[in-house]
Amino acid sequence: MTLPTTETRSTHLLTRRSWLAIRHRGNALTLAAVIALGVLVLVAILAPVIAPYDPNQVSLIDALQPPSAAHLLGTDEAGRDVLSRVIWGARISLLGPLGVVLGSTLIGVTVGVLSAWRGGWVDATASRFVEILFAFPGVLLAILIVAVFGPGLASTVVALAVAYIPYMARTTRSVALAERQTPYIRALELQGMSAWRITSLHLVPNIAPFVLAQATLCFGYAMIDLAGLSFLGFGVQPPEADWGAMVAAGQAALIQGSPAPALAPGVVIVIAVVSFSLLGEGIAERVRRTSA
């Protein structure tokens, strides 16, 4: 029996306020990440409007031109406008990770909530399954799947979605376990409310912020992995514009002294991944703070 007193409450307030002051820089970074990602999404949506050229328009005469007024980032070895390809590439480069995150979140949250709720053999089985997946390198799994189903965006997305399930499942399970112990969930159980109703209407909405934070972090990692797979030639196939594939194709130009075709998509990948990480951390921090 502990009496909550306003004294302690007001000191909380104070610490929270000084917290904010300290965290101000953190907030600014999160804000910058949100802006950067917003711009990228906008670019992806408006690609047809803002891209100066057709990204697939080959013109061998114009191959490997340095940046100029006509081609702001120059052209690649096939004479395609690098800027236009970066702009169009935003679509696949963002959609791919989105697919990975949606798939792994859907399955991971289901597995995590199920094992936290049921416990016992369900939890034991699910945990073994998650551990096995953990032990299996994601990229290797992807290569296996690509070997079976053939290269392409769809198979790499499916492969990475499977590889990311354990991350989502583990986070979800731990927060769901904690939430399951809370008196309000207990109270609803005692009311005789069905497990399905309690989890879907009460438990999952309350742990959603944690899941969102984890999913955002995964988005950044998925982007790197997808770019890596594209780079290795398993993912998006040329001539489709994709940042990872562009970095791979730009290698030849790099040797010939034209860094732009590889560098430009590389820089955008870094910006996007860092932004997602910052945003994920930002959300996680906020959740920690409000639930503390």
Next chain:
Amino acid sequence: MSILTVEGLSKSYDHGRVKAVTDVSFELAQGGSLGVVGESGSGKTTLSRLITGIEQADAGRIVVAGTELEARTSRRARHERAGIMQMVFQDPYQSLDPRQTPEEAIDEIITLHGGLRGAARTARRREVLDQVDLPERARRALPRELSGGQRQRVAIARALAASPRLLLLDEATSALDVSVQAQILRLLARIRADTGVAIVFVSHDLEVVRSITEELIVMFRGEVVESGETSRVLRDPQHPYTRLLLSSVPRPGWDPDQVSRDRRTFLRQLA
């Protein structure tokens, strides 16, 4: 007819090494009120967990409104029992879904237990929230925006929404300021008069139990050491432990050293 009958209830932990509740029996009549008083380790919390079905007893029976509590409860059994018996816990904040307003929480229970929807549900919701005097503005606020007393009112309203015949309150006012506690106790008395609901009030506080119950059991180390009419037990305690408990309550002219001596004598006699 009794609303709650407990017979020979026992529960131990750690393979019988720790006896939390030993051979506890009592009966509560329809519309009656029973206080369960004890210090930490007395077994009162375990007793309340057994009655709510959070834990299963090793021996004995619990009969709620003529139906015996089964060892392994199905959802249907829990649902049926919840329609008869409702609980209010100590911490009103944690027992509410942080994302649900009072109105939503109560709607959910009304639908679950009464099957009401639409206008009928709205009317019933208004009725229970009026019953606990929850201000209009608080009815659409989230739990974190409510005061401790308001949260406990919501918890009580939610319990009432199922139209129970028995209310189990486990240290339901212990976390509240005295003035708020007084309001909640008066509220409970009024609700009893209005609805005829029976209550079991589990508490460490003799004075609180005195103000709200007509019958009382005093627990010590898992056993009921004294039971009877609340006013009689507190006015004329028979068991030395009840006497010790009463003399421990601070009041002007109180001699804590005397209490300490009495306590030591009592514990020595036990050993």
Next chain:
Amino acid sequence: MSGSNQQVDAAVLAIDDLRLDVGAGETAVRILDGVGLSCAAGEIVGLVGESGSGKSMTLRAAVGLAPKGARLTGSVRVAGRELVGAGRREVLRVRREVAAMIFQDPRAHVNPYQRIGAFVADGLRRTRGWSRTRAAQQVVSLLDEVGLPDPETLADRYPHELSGGMLQRVMIASALSTEPRLLLADEATTALDVTTQAEIMGLLRRLREERGLAIVFVTHDLDLAAASCDRIHVMQSGVVVEQGRALDVFERPEHPYTRKLLDAMPSRLDAEAPTPIGGAA
């Protein structure tokens, strides 16, 4: 009992017109507003109020534990030393030599991995530079003084092996290790069972007699304050609304808030629970 308000010189703790504000501009909140309180050697002064009354904050201000960024004005004198506006060094010296504090939840204030003996010896070794063996002897006598049985073996045990009441005694022993003249108790018995509470209160009263300790006892329980303290201050929203001899305040409260608080005490709630509608289902 010693000490009326006029004996400010003899007071171990003298708080005068203490104001405490936090925040700035529109969000500024006044937590304490002109609080006055004194406590002489051998006196137990109760500070009573509900959540948010500022009682704990007053106590914290007395040992320089005001929250960061809070603005303090007025005067807090501990054994003649002014703490408002004092430097960190001065505040630390007061905490080391004059004032000690005990809390509601002793378990939250001990290191769970430290043996009881080492915990109590900590203050002695740090403030006096005593050796381990010399401190150990003193620890045994302190544990004995607070009424813990078999202090030699107890010193070798860990906090989780002790009950809440025993741990609170350990906290008191630790507080006494620096030979303080002022003991500040913040809801020190609130989390304890009534019978254990009585034992702790008996101990505090004995220490007051034997050591001449000045004790400020913060509680929400007016009954307890009236039963245990010499004088009582009643606080509401950062203001001391009433003060006086414990029995006077208890029996003849003058301020409406004190009266309201007394009426709310469960011991005074009308026992006539309304007769329910018998048998109605």
